[in-house]
Amino acid sequence: MRGSRGRSGLSSEMDWPPAEMDYNVKGYDKYHHMIQYAQVGEDKTIKVCRCWQSKRFPYCDDTHKVLIEAGDNVGPFVAKIQGKPKVQNVAANALQIRSHLPRQAAFFTLGFCSVGLASSVALARSRGWKSRVEISGF
Known part of the structure; x- marks a missing residue:
């Protein structure tokens, strides 16, 4: 059939x-x-x-x-x-990224503090204040 x-x-x-x-x-x-x-x-x-x-x-x-x-x-x-x-070992990639994190945080903090200091000096000068730095002990 x-x-x-x-x-x-x-x-x-x-x-x-x-x-x-x-x-x-x-x-x-x-x-x-x-x-x-x-x-x-x-x-x-x-x-x-x-x-x-x-x-x-x-x-x-x-x-x-x-x-x-x-x-x-x-x-x-x-x-x-x-x-x-x-x-691929993705844990190793994450570890490599994490090892760069402290350096990046330090540079960010340094930059943030520098901008803050420069802004405060500019504000003081605009108000007529004079900045004076003294180093003693030499």
């Missing part, structure tokens, strides 16, 4: 390719499960055969090039698998 359709209109079996156009002359299984992994930080390319003529089926071995010369332009499906990015 190949290609019979149920109430939903969908085929109960795989009806592609039609029997008169079956490229699977070597009798390979129609479904394959391929599990591939890429190493950390590495990209991997897998070529999956679509011409059904590969000696390493379901993997492509470039047999389709002979078919292209005969007029059938079919090539492999190329799957590009990306590996996970390398893991």
Whole structure:
């Protein structure tokens, strides 16, 4: 009962390719499960055969090039698998930022005090007061 359709209109079996156009002359299984992994930080390319003529089926071995010369332009499906990015130590980045914090705080305080002192001297001069600095003990 190949290609019979149920109430939903969908085929109960795989009806592609039609029997008169079956490229699977070597009798390979129609479904394959391929599990591939890429190493950390590495990209991997897998070529999956679509011409059904590969000696390493379901993997492509470039047999389709002979078919292209005969007029059938079919090539492999190329799957590009990306590996996970390398893991970064974010705690070390936070520690590096924290090590710069005391120096930044000291410079901020020094700048803030300098601006405050300059502002108070400018205010005193605008009111007519004279600033006098005495150093004793020399």
